Amino acid sequence: MNQVDYLRISLIDRCNFRCQYCMPEGAELDYILRQQLLTAEELLTLIREVFIPVGFTRFRLTGGEPLLHPQVVEIVRAIATLPQTQDLAMTTNAFLLANKAQNLYDAGLRRINISLDSLDPEVFDRIVGSRGRSRWQQVWDGILAAHRVGFDPLKLNVVVIPGVNDCEVLDLAALTLTRYWHVRFIEFMPIGNSQLFGDRGWVASAELRQRICEAYGLVESQVRGNGPADVFQIPGAKGTLGFISQMSECFCDRCNRMRLSADGWLRPCLLNEMGQIDLKSALRAGVPTTEIRDRVAQLLALKSEINYKQRESGTSAGTYARTMSQIGG
Numbered sequence: 155m156n157q158v159d160y161l162r163i164s165l166i167d168r169c170n171f172r173c174q175y176c177m178p179e180g181a182e183l184d185y186i187l188r189q190q191l192l193t194a195e196e197l198l199t200l201i202r203e204v205f206i207p208v209g210f211t212r213f214r215l216t217g218g219e220p221l222l223h224p225q226v227v228e229i230v231r232a233i234a235t236l237p238q239t240q241d242l243a244m245t246t247n248a249f250l251l252a253n254k255a256q257n258l259y260d261a262g263l264r265r266i267n268i269s270l271d272s273l274d275p276e277v278f279d280r281i282v283g284s285r286g287r288s289r290w291q292q293v294w295d296g297i298l299a300a301h302r303v304g305f306d307p308l309k310l311n312v313v314v315i316p317g318v319n320d321c322e323v324l325d326l327a328a329l330t331l332t333r334y335w336h337v338r339f340i341e342f343m344p345i346g347n348s349q350l351f352g353d354r355g356w357v358a359s360a361e362l363r364q365r366i367c368e369a370y371g372l373v374e375s376q377v378r379g380n381g382p383a384d385v386f387q388i389p390g391a392k393g394t395l396g397f398i399s400q401m402s403e404c405f406c407d408r409c410n411r412m413r414l415s416a417d418g419w420l421r422p423c424l425l426n427e428m429g430q431i432d433l434k435s436a437l438r439a440g441v442p443t444t445e446i447r448d449r450v451a452q453l454l455a456l457k458s459e460i461n462y463k464q465r466e467s468g469t470s471a472g473t474y475a476r477t478m479s480q481i482g483g
């Protein structure tokens with residue numbers, strides 16, 4: 155069994171975007187009430203006294219949109235300075251990044267993954283739900299700021315939606331020719347908007363690789379990371395191309411992660427709701443962290459049984475009580 159040492163932490167379930175595939179405009183979402191959110195202090199207590207002692211050393215801050223958290227820089231600094239932290243990264247939509255990139259870097263964040271689904275501002279705004287105000291330029295400025303500040307590796311996440319942005323795959327791949335950026339194509343999962351999925355399905359990574367290979371050639375490659383991407387490179391390119399193929403392939407047998415939601419629920423598997431435990435309530439009820447640690451260790455022992463197993467390529471993964479933004483995608 156793989157060692158489970160990677161914790162994806164959702165700092166906040168709210169978001170300033172409304173991506174069609176995640177939390178589409180008009181969808182009724184129950185946001186976590188402020189008093190139900192883990193405080194920064196509670197989060198750091200759990201990391202220091204529960205997660206690190208049971209073997210977690212790699213952390214990713216995600217959401218919702220992690221940059222909306224008012225103490226994001228302080229949280230980064232606190233986790234980055236723990237001697238046991240081997241890796242700390244963030245996944246963000248970059249809308250608020252331009253002004254925060256330097257502070258995050260100075261606080262110890264070194265790598266960042268940014269969602270960028272289109273190079274065409276109109277298409278982008280349609281995907282993220284711009285509500286009449288274009289968002290593309292501000293996101294692009296955030297990416298450039300992250301590059302300038304020195305985040306490395308700097309990865310761009312593209313959820314490929316058939317008929318919406320799949321025609322841009324070659325242009326997005328071409329970003330890696332002259333830049334040290336790492337573009338990753340993600341198979342759209344039916345977890346936030348299954349209606350969109352029902353209409354159009356998803357595009358298999360193998361098909362995208364074929365298209366890119368015919369245009370530019372493609373060889374196997376590598377980039378630092380803890381996730382499920384298969385990494386390739388256009389020969390001679392500065393950056394790499396990653397393919398995250400959760401619909402067409404099963405990478406659950408190499409699963410190395412758990413997720414902590416913004417309200418303190420620990421979730422052993424993204425696609426299976428079994429086994430979750432409420433760490434915040436335990437902490438607030440005064441349960442000693444040594445006992446919470448034992449509960450997490452027991453869950454770790456069960457994780458391989460909970461890992462998603464009902465995968466059938468191309469079919470819906472089921473319906474979920476929580477969206478990606480709520481779980482910490």
Ligand SMILES: Nc1nc2c(ncn2[C@@H]2O[C@H](COP(=O)(O)OP(=O)(O)OP(=O)(O)O)[C@@H](O)[C@H]2O)c(=O)[nH]1
Binds near residue numbers: 267380424
């Ligand atoms: N099915 C499944 N998909 C995942 C999981 N973790 C990440 N993904 C997918 O991978 C996408 C990219 O995740 P990122 O937040 O960029 O993180 P990562 O790929 O783990 O990051 P690196 O450490 O840079 O490799 C997510 O949006 C999901 O679509 C997982 O545990 N299960």
Ligand SMILES: C[S@@+](CC[C@H](N)C(=O)[O-])C[C@H]1O[C@@H](n2cnc3c(N)ncnc32)[C@H](O)[C@@H]1O
Binds near residue numbers: 176246344345346347
């Ligand atoms: C939930 S978001 C949270 C972080 C940040 N707001 C962002 O968008 O990067 C994390 C990642 O999940 C991906 N994602 C969200 N819904 C998805 C879906 N239905 N299928 C595949 N990936 C999805 C996003 O594209 C993003 O890369």
Ligand code: SF4
Binds near residue numbers: 269479
């Ligand atoms: S994918 Fe990220 S940016 Fe888009 S709605 Fe979900 S949480 Fe927000």
Ligand code: SF4
Binds near residue numbers: 460
């Ligand atoms: S679906 Fe579950 S078991 Fe599979 S990689 Fe994601 S978290 Fe791990």
